[in-house]
Amino acid sequence: MILAAAPASPADAWLERAPVLLRDALTGWLPDALRPWVAALLSIATILGVFGLLFAYMTLAERKILGRIQNRPGPNRTGPFGLLQPFADAIKALTKEDIVPRAADQVLHFLAPVVLVALSLIGLAVIPFGRNLVAVEMEASVLYFFAAGAATELAIFMAGWASRNKYSLLAAMRALAQLISYEVPLLLSVVPVIVVAGSLSTTDIVAAQGGWAAGLWPHWHALTPWGFSAFAVFMVAALAESNRSPFDLPEAESELIAGHLTEYSGFKYALFFMAEYLGMAALSAMAVTLFLGGWQAPLAVLEFIPSYAWFGVKLLLLLLGFIWIRATFPRLRIDQLTRLSWKFLVPLALVNLINGGVWAATADWTGAAAVVRWFISALGVVVPFIFLARSLSAGYGPRTYRYASP
Amino acid sequence: MTLLLAVLALVCLVPAVAAVLVRNLIHSALLFVLAWLGLAVFYLAVGAEFIAFAHALVYVGGVSMVVLFAVLLTRPGRVDPLPPPSTQRAIGGVAAVALVASMLGSSIFWTRLPSMEPIPMVSLRRLGELLAGPYLVALLLVGLILTVALIGGLLLAAPRRPSEGGDA
Amino acid sequence: MLGKGLLQGLAVTAKNLVGSYHDPARYVTQEYPEVQPKLPEAYRNFPFLVSETADDPMGTLRCVACQICEKECPPQCIYIEKSKDKKPDANGKLQIYPAVFAIDTAVCMSCQICVEVCPFDAIKMDQEFAIAATDRFDGLLLNREQLAKPNAYYHQIHPTEASEVDARLAAERRAAEEKARLAAAAKAAAPKAAAPTAAAAPGVPAASASPGSIPPPGPPPSSS
Numbered sequence: 001m002i003l004a005a006a007p008a009s010p011a012d013a014w015l016e017r018a019p020v021l022l023r024d025a026l027t028g029w030l031p032d033a034l035r036p037w038v039a040a041l042l043s044i045a046t047i048l049g050v051f052g053l054l055f056a057y058m059t060l061a062e063r064k065i066l067g068r069i070q071n072r073p074g075p076n077r078t079g080p081f082g083l084l085q086p087f088a089d090a091i092k093a094l095t096k097e098d099i100v101p102r103a104a105d106q107v108l109h110f111l112a113p114v115v116l117v118a119l120s121l122i123g124l125a126v127i128p129f130g131r132n133l134v135a136v137e138m139e140a141s142v143l144y145f146f147a148a149g150a151a152t153e154l155a156i157f158m159a160g161w162a163s164r165n166k167y168s169l170l171a172a173m174r175a176l177a178q179l180i181s182y183e184v185p186l187l188l189s190v191v192p193v194i195v196v197a198g199s200l201s202t203t204d205i206v207a208a209q210g211g212w213a214a215g216l217w218p219h220w221h222a223l224t225p226w227g228f229s230a231f232a233v234f235m236v237a238a239l240a241e242s243n244r245s246p247f248d249l250p251e252a253e254s255e256l257i258a259g260h261l262t263e264y265s266g267f268k269y270a271l272f273f274m275a276e277y278l279g280m281a282a283l284s285a286m287a288v289t290l291f292l293g294g295w296q297a298p299l300a301v302l303e304f305i306p307s308y309a310w311f312g313v314k315l316l317l318l319l320l321g322f323i324w325i326r327a328t329f330p331r332l333r334i335d336q337l338t339r340l341s342w343k344f345l346v347p348l349a350l351v352n353l354i355n356g357g358v359w360a361a362t363a364d365w366t367g368a369a370a371v372v373r374w375f376i377s378a379l380g381v382v383v384p385f386i387f388l389a390r391s392l393s394a395g396y397g398p399r400t401y402r403y404a405s406p
Numbered sequence: 407m408t409l410l411l412a413v414l415a416l417v418c419l420v421p422a423v424a425a426v427l428v429r430n431l432i433h434s435a436l437l438f439v440l441a442w443l444g445l446a447v448f449y450l451a452v453g454a455e456f457i458a459f460a461h462a463l464v465y466v467g468g469v470s471m472v473v474l475f476a477v478l479l480t481r482p483g484r485v486d487p488l489p490p491p492s493t494q495r496a497i498g499g500v501a502a503v504a505l506v507a508s509m510l511g512s513s514i515f516w517t518r519l520p521s522m523e524p525i526p527m528v529s530l531r532r533l534g535e536l537l538a539g540p541y542l543v544a545l546l547l548v549g550l551i552l553t554v555a556l557i558g559g560l561l562l563a564a565p566r567r568p569s570e571g572g573d574a
Numbered sequence: 575m576l577g578k579g580l581l582q583g584l585a586v587t588a589k590n591l592v593g594s595y596h597d598p599a600r601y602v603t604q605e606y607p608e609v610q611p612k613l614p615e616a617y618r619n620f621p622f623l624v625s626e627t628a629d630d631p632m633g634t635l636r637c638v639a640c641q642i643c644e645k646e647c648p649p650q651c652i653y654i655e656k657s658k659d660k661k662p663d664a665n666g667k668l669q670i671y672p673a674v675f676a677i678d679t680a681v682c683m684s685c686q687i688c689v690e691v692c693p694f695d696a697i698k699m700d701q702e703f704a705i706a707a708t709d710r711f712d713g714l715l716l717n718r719e720q721l722a723k724p725n726a727y728y729h730q731i732h733p734t735e736a737s738e739v740d741a742r743l744a745a746e747r748r749a750a751e752e753k754a755r756l757a758a759a760a761k762a763a764a765p766k767a768a769a770p771t772a773a774a775a776p777g778v779p780a781a782s783a784s785p786g787s788i789p790p791p792g793p794p795p796s797s798s
């Protein structure tokens with residue numbers, strides 16, 4: 001449930017408290033017994049509405065940005081600037097025939113997209129979207145988030161296996177291999193944050209990132225050497241977890257038609273897309289929470305802008321990063337994918353775990369010692385990176401192209 | 407509360423039994439996932455939040471994948487053309503039930519039931535302190551055993567090179 | 575160093591993203607229905623029939639229904655019926671004309687063979703590409719009224735080729751006139767040569783006999 005507003009000065013601003021006030025206005029006339037239930041329903045509806053719209057416009061933004069990067073305008077026919085395109089797509093998906101292959105496992109084939117969307121959504125419950133704006137407050141919310149997210153590949157496996165199609169099955173295998181490989185660095189990169197913040201609760205982690213060093217440099221985890229390294233590992237693993245390019249091997253359309261989506265059509269197909277974007281948004285929201293200070297403003301003078309707006313801005317920036325990366329990099333091969341995880345990301349995250357531990361142990365160093373602390377931490381990032389990068393790219397030197405001579 | 411526990415027991419047990427009975431290996435693996443999920447919800451219901459999520463993360467997220475992977479990668483063995491005669495099957499069934507019953511029976515029948523007394527709420531921090539303090543040796547030992555098991559598994563599964571005289 | 579190539583790649587795409595908003599060299603898309611494409615001169619798709627003038631296309635078709643193109647067309651998509659009567663063509667000469675001239679553009683493969691074989695420069699390749707129709711027979715089977723387009727249009731779409739054709743036709747016409755003039759002159763000379771005998775004939779004045787027997791001098795009547 002949404003907590004009561006804390007009596008801090010920026011927290012008292014009217015805009016800041018607007019969501020809470022709105023909720024109280026909506027539920028105030030109800031009997032006390034009903035109120036928490038209605039409030040919970042309201043937060044569910046809000047999350048569904050906001051992230052549903054976010055999904056709709058992410059698809060549009062993605063197509064427009066991909067278009068611009070490829071020097072074309074992207075969808076611009078439906079409504080001004082193509083703003084109605086998502087709705088046109090939704091209507092199209094809804095009115096299409098839903099085909100289930102006769103040989104498919106009917107139950108699993110139906111269940112897969114439902115489970116996938118549900119699992120991608122429930123992770124959002126523990127994200128603090130703003131000061132006092134978190135749907136469910138619990139002690140182990142970080143763990144909850146990853147437990148919910150880990151099962152998504154299971155749904156992809158179900159989709160691939162139930163379709164009774166060789167391409168789908170290959171996609172299912174790839175999804176499993178990918179998940180097993182990338183779940184490890186994803187979780188390992190989060191551990192130092194938990195060690196430093198000393199809590200598994202998302203609200204506490206955000207609270208731990210408040211304040212500014214020298215009034216300018218926010219205490220966000222991504223702005224420390226170990227935190228930056230963990231952030232980078234997290235984002236790469238998140239790309240793989242959400243099956244986004246360049247790690248979109250399960251649905252590699254040039255090799256597997258559409259992978260696990262091959263036998264899906266109509267609205268179920270749209271559900272898969274929705275799950276992909278929701279998963280991406282959930283992981284980005286988690287990254288914002290863990291590394292980018294959650295809803296904290298980057299500068300004290302900017303605190304008049306409400307916290308949820310800051311959260312939204314950071315989330316959108318990360319999502320744009322996802323699109324940018326998709327537009328840039330070619331897809332990896334499956335051996336390159338697992339190699340990157342086991343030989344690079346996992347060792348890096350492990351070293352970073354020690355690094356984070358050292359940072360947590362030296363939390364009381366001040367003055368010149370703080371500089372030393374920074375230096376140690378930076379060393380703990382750069383040195384392993386150089387060595388691991390060297391071993392990863394050994395034998396993969398720049399290619400020399402030789403053309404046939406006439 | 408009792409009703410909730412009963413429902414949860416059903417949610418855990420029905421998929422587990424079904425998993426043993428169904429023919430399709432993938433189905434039984436997925437049914438196991440359901441049973442594990444039920445177990446996680448059970449932990450949640452009795453207030454062990456951390457265990458619940460860790461259980462879901464490890465079993466639903468990790469172990470299930472490994473099981474499915476193993477099922478997909480294993481070549482189906484030769485199926486016996488004739489199922490064993492029904493008397494043999496009956497004997498086997500009785501033996502299995504007796505074995506499980508004798509193992510579980512003691513804990514089920516000799517444990518006092520009033521476990522419905524208020525559960526002591528252990529905070530996450532306390533849990534961590536316990537694990538890193540008195541139980542540290544146990545934790546490390548478990549980790550060691552798992553590592554040894556992993557290496558042993560790798561050694562067993564790794565294809566032998568012909569130079570080593572293996573027959574693989 | 576690992577990651578340098580990745581960053582370079584990101585820089586390239588970022589440059590494209592920003593550049594597409596202000597740099598026309600990076601943003602080359604023409605939005606079709608609003609901006610019509612500037613087709614290259616050599617672009618061709620379906621044939622059309624050339625008429626001399628725009629106001630009387632049927633009367634001034636260059637086609638004389640010789641049916642060469644009909645026979646040569648590989649997929650046999652041209653259908654011609656000759657007229658029973660004759661009409662003066664653009665040059666005023668009496669010619670057969672196509673009573674029916676139809677091209678099934680659903681079958682035409684745009685090979686331009688009809689154009690190559692036509693001895694009268696009567697059929698040329700068009701540039702009209704927006705030909706989608708809901709009915710294969712109404713929309714894509716073009717009759718001679720739909721096919722006829724004036725020479726000026728030909729100049730508009732294929733200027734170089736059209737001026738070459740015009741120059742050639744003009745040269746041919748001049749040569750023909752020259753020939754006709756020479757022939758006329760020769761004919762005019764012939765009765766003169768025969769005149770002494772004619773004049774010798776009694777009772778027939780040579781001067782009065784010659785105008786009636788020779789064709790009118792000068793060029794054939796120019797275009798109507």
Ligand code: SF4
Nearest residue numbers: 647682683685686688
């Ligand atoms: S372009 Fe070719 S196919 Fe088309 S009408 Fe002429 S000869 Fe026939």
Ligand code: SF4
Nearest residue numbers: 637638640641643692
């Ligand atoms: S278009 Fe040319 S080739 Fe065809 S019938 Fe007419 S004059 Fe003859």
